[in-house]
Amino acid sequence: EDQVTQSPEALRLQEGESSSLNCSYTVSGLRGLFWYRQDPGKGPEFLFTLYSAGEEKEKERLKATLTKKESFLHITAPKPEDSATYLCAVLGSSNTGKLIFGQGTTLQVKP
Amino acid sequence: ETGVTQTPRHLVMGMTNKKSLKCEQHLGHNAMYWYKQSAKKPLELMFVYSLEERVENNSVPSRFSPECPNSSHLFLHLHTLQPEDSALYLCASSQDLGFRQPQHFGDGTRLSIL
Numbered sequence: 001e002d003q004v005t006q007s008p009e010a011l012r013l014q015e016g017e018s019s020s021l022n023c024s025y026t027v028s029g030l031r032g033l034f035w036y037r038q039d040p041g042k043g044p045e046f047l048f049t050l051y052s053a054g055e056e057k058e059k060e061r062l063k064a065t066l067t068k069k070e071s072f073l074h075i076t077a078p079k080p081e082d083s084a085t086y087l088c089a090v091l092g093s094s095n096t097g098k099l100i101f102g103q104g105t106t107l108q109v110k111p
Numbered sequence: 112e113t114g115v116t117q118t119p120r121h122l123v124m125g126m127t128n129k130k131s132l133k134c135e136q137h138l139g140h141n142a143m144y145w146y147k148q149s150a151k152k153p154l155e156l157m158f159v160y161s162l163e164e165r166v167e168n169n170s171v172p173s174r175f176s177p178e179c180p181n182s183s184h185l186f187l188h189l190h191t192l193q194p195e196d197s198a199l200y201l202c203a204s205s206q207d208l209g210f211r212q213p214q215h216f217g218d219g220t221r222l223s224i225l
Contacts, residue, residue: 004153031210032210032211034213034214036216041218042218042219043115043117043201043203043216043217043218043219044154044201044216045216046213046214046215046216049211049213051210051211087154089154091210094167095208096159096161096166096167096208097142097144097159097161097166097167097205097208097212097214098156098159098167098169099154099156099214100153101153101154101155102153103151103152103153104153
């Protein structure tokens, strides 16, 4: 059964304190791993797609990496506006676009 | 308007009511999705439509009835719901079902069942 586990569940950082969020997955035939950001009262906002082990993507203070078993979302020198819930999802062998989501990591960055 | 729009944003209904959720996408996409987001649980896929044809029903109870009249609109008809159906219902769309097409989400309908 396809499964996604994110850790930690919650993370508090001081502004400028870099850290990483983890997404571990088990899936038959990974076809893509997706990172989203969700603000309170909003829908998830697409950040990155990773397709193969060793791939990396960057956007401002965020960098996503992928191995055969997990993905990391590295946050460098975060700012309070980076506070949000970060969701990881995988697309397996299903040809119906079915994404399997993790429970998310809620990040709070204090000034 | 741009992106994916959902209405209403909030809905309170009794267990015997019938209501509908509406989703409209302005992205020219061919695939649309319904997800359920409950507190402390991962997003859960409910239905997938591709070119107005339902291609996935993720074991959803029959009290939820989807409808996709065209590639821009998606509805979720609700009847005889249970308290555990209270959740945030999210609509998403993607260019197609190809694996290189990310899904783009609306801001959801917050549903409360009395």
